[in-house]
Amino acid sequence: MIPISYYLILSAIVFLTGVVGVLIRRNIIAILLSVELMLNATNINFVAFSDHLQDLGGQVFVFFALTVAAAEVAVGLAIIIALHRSRSTINVEEFNLLKW
Amino acid sequence: MSQLFFGYFAGMIVITSILVVALKNPVYSALSLLVMFFHVAGLFITLHAEFLAAVQIIVYAGAILVLYLFVVMILNVTQDDRYHSQWRIAGVVCIPLFIESLLLLSGGAGAVNTGSRSLQSGPDGAIATDNTLAIGKTLYSTYLFPFEVASLVLLVAMIGAIVLAKKDIGQRET
Numbered sequence: 457m458i459p460i461s462y463y464l465i466l467s468a469i470v471f472l473t474g475v476v477g478v479l480i481r482r483n484i485i486a487i488l489l490s491v492e493l494m495l496n497a498t499n500i501n502f503v504a505f506s507d508h509l510q511d512l513g514g515q516v517f518v519f520f521a522l523t524v525a526a527a528e529v530a531v532g533l534a535i536i537i538a539l540h541r542s543r544s545t546i547n548v549e550e551f552n553l554l555k556w
Numbered sequence: 557m558s559q560l561f562f563g564y565f566a567g568m569i570v571i572t573s574i575l576v577v578a579l580k581n582p583v584y585s586a587l588s589l590l591v592m593f594f595h596v597a598g599l600f601i602t603l604h605a606e607f608l609a610a611v612q613i614i615v616y617a618g619a620i621l622v623l624y625l626f627v628v629m630i631l632n633v634t635q636d637d638r639y640h641s642q643w644r645i646a647g648v649v650c651i652p653l654f655i656e657s658l659l660l661l662s663g664g665a666g667a668v669n670t671g672s673r674s675l676q677s678g679p680d681g682a683i684a685t686d687n688t689l690a691i692g693k694t695l696y697s698t699y700l701f702p703f704e705v706a707s708l709v710l711l712v713a714m715i716g717a718i719v720l721a722k723k724d725i726g727q728r729e730t
Binding site: 462463468470477483485486488489490492500504506513515518519526527538546 | 566596599600604607615616631645650698699702710712713714717719
């Protein structure tokens, strides 16, 4: 059988890839895709521990994480569309409304 | 055999997740994220979470990614060839963590192995028998209140998305 540390390392690598994507991409859609990567990394962790501990709570929480991810995508893409309508760009360097 | 499946799924997940970050075109990023979602679903099946594998494909690949592709097509995204200037911060944050995970992979993998005997035993398992039935029973008994709160979250997200994407929110009408 696969030891659980392999799953943890896999999800850590995917999560780090998401963090790198959030930090280095300029396209705001790519940043949201990187956030999806991080959410999937936590889902892998939840399911691996659910199988390891024989407890269904982890899978139920993946279900809730899916719900929150769907809500986040809907609101995030609506914000992107509103931003694109007002600024006509999706480069994050151009958005300085809340910068000080 | 399970090592083979895990190696395939893990390798494909890592490669496609790196491609999501590395590719310039957002459409290609979204498509490689689609491949990653399918492989995560396969990994869920090897972890005896068949219901979540199906939900992963339906919700992530079917709904969320299509929404992303819609927005990419609507906005007519121009290519950006450069990465953000924060890539040094990204390197400082992530390279030590990556080295640490490699150390864990080389050294600590055998030590954690001892606790995993419950995987193959499957004692009268809630997980082993019928995954969907067990998740449904758990979801509607123990986690009933979070389930209702999740429906409220979805309602608020729907109203928020409609309000945000309405025409008269922006400064300029086009």
